[in-house]
Amino acid sequence: MADGKRTRNIFDPKSKGPYKLSRTKLELFLQCPRCFYLDRRLGVGRVSGPPFTLNSATDTLLKKEFDFHRGNRTQHSLMKEFGIDAVPFNHPDMEKWRASLHEGVQFHHAPTNLLVTGGIDDIWQTPEGKLHVVDYKSTSTAKEITLDDKWKQAYKRQMEIYQWLLRMNGFDVSDVGYFLFVNADTSKEHFGGRLEFLLQIIPYEGHDEWVEKAILQAHKCLMGKKLPKCTEGCAWCAYGEAYATLCGTS
Numbered sequence: 001m002a003d004g005k006r007t008r009n010i011f012d013p014k015s016k017g018p019y020k021l022s023r024t025k026l027e028l029f030l031q032c033p034r035c036f037y038l039d040r041r042l043g044v045g046r047v048s049g050p051p052f053t054l055n056s057a058t059d060t061l062l063k064k065e066f067d068f069h070r071g072n073r074t075q076h077s078l079m080k081e082f083g084i085d086a087v088p089f090n091h092p093d094m095e096k097w098r099a100s101l102h103e104g105v106q107f108h109h110a111p112t113n114l115l116v117t118g119g120i121d122d123i124w125q126t127p128e129g130k131l132h133v134v135d136y137k138s139t140s141t142a143k144e145i146t147l148d149d150k151w152k153q154a155y156k157r158q159m160e161i162y163q164w165l166l167r168m169n170g171f172d173v174s175d176v177g178y179f180l181f182v183n184a185d186t187s188k189e190h191f192g193g194r195l196e197f198l199l200q201i202i203p204y205e206g207h208d209e210w211v212e213k214a215i216l217q218a219h220k221c222l223m224g225k226k227l228p229k230c231t232e233g234c235a236w237c238a239y240g241e242a243y244a245t246l247c248g249t250s
Helices: 023-031 033-040 053-072 077-081 094-098 150-168 211-223 235-247
Strands: 019-022 105-109 114-118 122-125 131-139 176-184 197-205
Touching: 019 023, 019 211, 023 033, 023 114, 023 150, 023 211, 033 211, 033 235, 053 122, 053 131, 053 176, 105 150, 114 150, 114 211, 131 150, 150 176, 150 211
Parallel strands: 019 114, 131 176
Antiparallel strands: 105 114, 122 131, 176 197
16 A cells, blocks of 8 residues: 555445445545545545544443343343433344444445445343434533534434434334443542543434435445545545645645
8 A cells, every 4th residue: 555545445336246335434425525535436535543442441341331231131220310211132133233343233225235334332122122222422521411512413423324224124213312421520639540430321312314315425426437526614625625735736
């Protein structure tokens, strides 16, 4: 990769096989079709940031906690605290559904031949058998946690894509999903080698009607022969334009 381009997982319009499109790449298309085309069609992705290892640690520990109750078919204390009548969904594919980089929940969208995938944190099941999608989020803030911030609209779309994927796989999925926020408490006088967290569950009523239209639009973008125009407000597009101007290549 001396030229900085990827050679794997590039969309080939002539290929007859299904093309795997992850939930994160569909979100990239929604944010900026140009960046999406550069990434999936031309192999030039955005520069990735450092991994959020603390987030990964809290996710892992939460999954262990809920897996204990999953195996015993019992309620976690948080479910009782927030009045949620459900238990962790016990399904043989749960680990596969969580593996976003390898499997995840998958659905073959026949009209586009795209294999849409997404890695789910958790699923809870009511006594009636209806499923609630659950997403873990880690943060550290003294402010009230809500879903109102502009950048959290991506959280909502994430939830809705997961709901859509499960429905396409034949599951009875509730419109209501839950965000489980793990908030690092910085109000303590001393660190003492111990970081404590406050846990909060926020319900969200999802609407996934837009998902299939977005898949169709993303496929149309991938099939195009021209690079889409720069997206207004996209910092990556602005950087690319500025770089090209300075280098005299625009």
